[in-house]
Amino acid sequence: MLYVLLVTLLRPILWLLLRPRIFGRRENLRIKGGAIFICNHRALLDPVMLAVISPRLIHFMAKKELFDTKIGSLFFRSLLVFPVSRKSADIKSLKKAMELLHSGKAFGIFPEGRRSVTEGMDEFERGAAYIAVKSRAPIVPIYISPESYRGTFRLKVMVGDVIRVEELEKCCERRRLTDVLTNEMKNAMEELQFDMRQRLKRK
Numbered sequence: 001m002l003y004v005l006l007v008t009l010l011r012p013i014l015w016l017l018l019r020p021r022i023f024g025r026r027e028n029l030r031i032k033g034g035a036i037f038i039c040n041h042r043a044l045l046d047p048v049m050l051a052v053i054s055p056r057l058i059h060f061m062a063k064k065e066l067f068d069t070k071i072g073s074l075f076f077r078s079l080l081v082f083p084v085s086r087k088s089a090d091i092k093s094l095k096k097a098m099e100l101l102h103s104g105k106a107f108g109i110f111p112e113g114r115r116s117v118t119e120g121m122d123e124f125e126r127g128a129a130y131i132a133v134k135s136r137a138p139i140v141p142i143y144i145s146p147e148s149y150r151g152t153f154r155l156k157v158m159v160g161d162v163i164r165v166e167e168l169e170k171c172c173e174r175r176r177l178t179d180v181l182t183n184e185m186k187n188a189m190e191e192l193q194f195d196m197r198q199r200l201k202r203k
Contacts, residue, residue: 034101041110096134129181143192
């Protein structure tokens, strides 16, 4: 599989080129079993960045238009990416994500739904929280600093505490759980953003 080949051959090279600085709860990148890695989305290279720093293989979903040609479909599927429709509720892709999680795989998703054009983060869509609630998978928030794509092009990442659905259930009505979890994820990402900015100021 192309993903495995790229990770095996290129990760050491990319690590040397990007010289990642990983702050926060770095150990959470090694979380066992089915897990959801959420991340802010600034650039097309974000999935590559996550693949470089993660000890685990991460499956992603991407807009279905990338799979319209046979070459595109073959290429992205070989990178452990599967299609999702962004124009409607795509039940098939949601089921695929949950199947991966139930089988103990790592699944990566960008809750903003698309690349942000500002320094902040856009509103989070409910899809990531919905998948987490249905699968009961723990969530690992990861923030990639926009500074990673400027100047010396050095990858700077902040990893947060694991978010667990069962912990939120203790203080939240079931019918509100998806919305509450969505807010919890956004708050966690904004805290990571703040912590990263403070750390970079102290350089």
